[in-house]
Amino acid sequence: MTDWTEKYRPTTLSEVRGNNKARDKLKQWADTWEDHGDAVILHGSPGVGKTSAAHALANDMGWPTIELNASDQRTGDVVKRVAGEAAKSGTLTGGTAGRRVVIMDEADNLTHNADRGGSRAITDVVKSANQPLILIANEFYDMSNSLRNACETIEFRNVSARSIVPALRDICRQENIEYESEALEAIAENDSGDLRSAVNDLQAVATTNGKLTRDDVVTGERDTTSGIFDFLDDLIKKQDAEGALKASYDVDETPDNMLNWIEDNLPKDYEGRELADAYGYMANADRWLGRVRATQNYKYWRYAGDNMTAGVAAARQGKKGGWTRYGPPSYWRKLGSSRGKRDTRDYIARKIAEESGISMSTARREVIPFLSAMTHHCKNRELTVAMAAQYDLEEKHVAFVTGSGKTTNKVQSIVEDAEESKAEAAVEHSGGAFEGFASESDGDEPTDDAEADETDDSADESTEAGAADSEPDETKADDGQASFGDFT
Numbered sequence: 415m416t417d418w419t420e421k422y423r424p425t426t427l428s429e430v431r432g433n434n435k436a437r438d439k440l441k442q443w444a445d446t447w448e449d450h451g452d453a454v455i456l457h458g459s460p461g462v463g464k465t466s467a468a469h470a471l472a473n474d475m476g477w478p479t480i481e482l483n484a485s486d487q488r489t490g491d492v493v494k495r496v497a498g499e500a501a502k503s504g505t506l507t508g509g510t511a512g513r514r515v516v517i518m519d520e521a522d523n524l525t526h527n528a529d530r531g532g533s534r535a536i537t538d539v540v541k542s543a544n545q546p547l548i549l550i551a552n553e554f555y556d557m558s559n560s561l562r563n564a565c566e567t568i569e570f571r572n573v574s575a576r577s578i579v580p581a582l583r584d585i586c587r588q589e590n591i592e593y594e595s596e597a598l599e600a601i602a603e604n605d606s607g608d609l610r611s612a613v614n615d616l617q618a619v620a621t622t623n624g625k626l627t628r629d630d631v632v633t634g635e636r637d638t639t640s641g642i643f644d645f646l647d648d649l650i651k652k653q654d655a656e657g658a659l660k661a662s663y664d665v666d667e668t669p670d671n672m673l674n675w676i677e678d679n680l681p682k683d684y685e686g687r688e689l690a691d692a693y694g695y696m697a698n699a700d701r702w703l704g705r706v707r708a709t710q711n712y713k714y715w716r717y718a719g720d721n722m723t724a725g726v727a728a729a730r731q732g733k734k735g736g737w738t739r740y741g742p743p744s745y746w747r748k749l750g751s752s753r754g755k756r757d758t759r760d761y762i763a764r765k766i767a768e769e770s771g772i773s774m775s776t777a778r779r780e781v782i783p784f785l786s787a788m789t790h791h792c793k794n795r796e797l798t799v800a801m802a803a804q805y806d807l808e809e810k811h812v813a814f815v816t817g818s819g820k821t822t823n824k825v826q827s828i829v830e831d832a833e834e835s836k837a838e839a840a841v842e843h844s845g846g847a848f849e850g851f852a853s854e855s856d857g858d859e860p861t862d863d864a865e866a867d868e869t870d871d872s873a874d875e876s877t878e879a880g881a882a883d884s885e886p887d888e889t890k891a892d893d894g895q896a897s898f899g900d901f902t
């Protein structure tokens with residue numbers, strides 16, 4: 415299946431959404447390049463259209479492109495050669511016949527290359543190049559001062575939801591997809607500023623369903639007038655099992671959302687044993703919610719509700735005082751927002767579960783968020799490589815966990831290093847930096863849980879024909895069936 419982000423990549427600058435000022439500045443830079451000869455840096459968050467803009471511009475100008483990766487040690491030489499060739503072919507005499515634009519990705523990722531003098535080499539190239547050079551970077555301040563000073567700079571801002579929605583609408587029209595406008599708005603708001611993610615999400619939700627509706631797009635974003643804060647305070651601090659269950663009736667949230675709220679806020683007050691116990695109940699609740707999705711049998715919501723309210727309250731050891739700032743579920747709002755992402759997340763969870771002997775729910779709920787925080791933007795490279803090796807992750811998974819947005823060259827090189835270290839480990843039989851995570855409190859069998867999860871997801875394609883009638887006790891009859899009475 416074609417990737418829509420490629421299929422709908424802008425071919426001319428006017429198709430690049432949002433960032434009008436940046437586009438104008440870029441065009442201006444190209445139009446006057448003969449006079450100033452400076453390189454330009456396009457910087458901004460992933461997925462906002464920097465690379466697209468560079469290529470679209472080249473296309474508009476009729477300039478052939480040469481694409482290079484700045485962190486590649488050969489880049490400097492290649493640029494010199496290109497620049498030299500172009501000089502010979504007449505550029506210096508004023509013609510544009512030999513004009514080529516060099517587009518250099520990952521210009522902020524030169525530190526890894528420091529031993530090769532990466533940053534300085536590129537700066538030298540930038541200063542002496544006699545061809546237009548476009549450098550692309552996510553982190554402007556990761557580039558050296560001298561490199562930044564040697565170039566013009568253009569900032570690409572996050573694309574507003576207002577600009578994302580029409581982009582998604584155009585794609586739906588061209589793909590003949592029926593849609594509710596609210597669905598597109600929800601995607602746009604979910605992906606706050608990242609048009610690539612929005613297009614990915616659209617493709618993920620649109621191709622698994624007939625008509626795209628608001629309900630297909632799972633969001634954690636809600637207004638917070640639904641009594642959730644009072645409920646959290648009751649649940650986490652005060653109420654007994656019965657009280658917690660009753661308090662939950664006043665909350666105007668779907669059980670799925672409620673679970674996200676609880677899981678994000680629970681660790682602010684629960685600790686140690688009680689937290690572990692509570693997570694056990696949360697994992698049960700999650701499993702029941704999976705069964706609701708798989709079977710469309712909403713009667714299971716009750717069991718989910720019992721577990722996440724009465725169960726969580728019962729796990730608490732004594733009342734808690736003080737005031738806690740509870741907040742909306744931030745992690746899953748970003749990472750669990752669409753089916754495509756959920757699939758990726760679940761793949762990673764399964765790997766972790768298999769490797770560490772814990773359940774998928776635990777992997778999802780407890781391990782991935784940790785890994786994500788520790789490997790954020792691949793800053794801790796060594797750890798990220800170890801993680802990729804330990805859990806056998808591919809590029810898109812590493813990109814997901816680290817929040818890098820897509821498979822950048824940094825991610826690629828991490829996966830390559832992980833492959834190498836796996837090969838070495840195979841020889842030395844060592845476990846690597848990751849020894850896996852401790853087993854969870856309720857002693858789930860990881861394989862069982864993985865199967866339960868498969869049921870959740872594959873049910874969308876109705877491969878589990880009998881799912882609706884089968885008792886959901888193939889996994890764990892006792893704890894799964896827990897109802898309120900069990901907690902009192």
Ligand SMILES: Nc1ncnc2c1ncn2[C@@H]1O[C@H](COP(=O)(O)OP(=O)(O)OP(=O)(O)O)[C@@H](O)[C@H]1O
Pocket residue numbers: 418419420422423424429430431432459460461462463464465466467551552573581609610611613819820
């Ligand atoms: N402003 C935009 N207008 C139209 N399409 C966009 C825009 N931004 C992103 N896209 C879509 O997302 C895809 C990826 O965008 P692009 O590679 O240009 O982002 P980027 O800002 O360069 O991100 P990165 O820094 O991660 O490479 C494009 O192919 C296109 O489908």
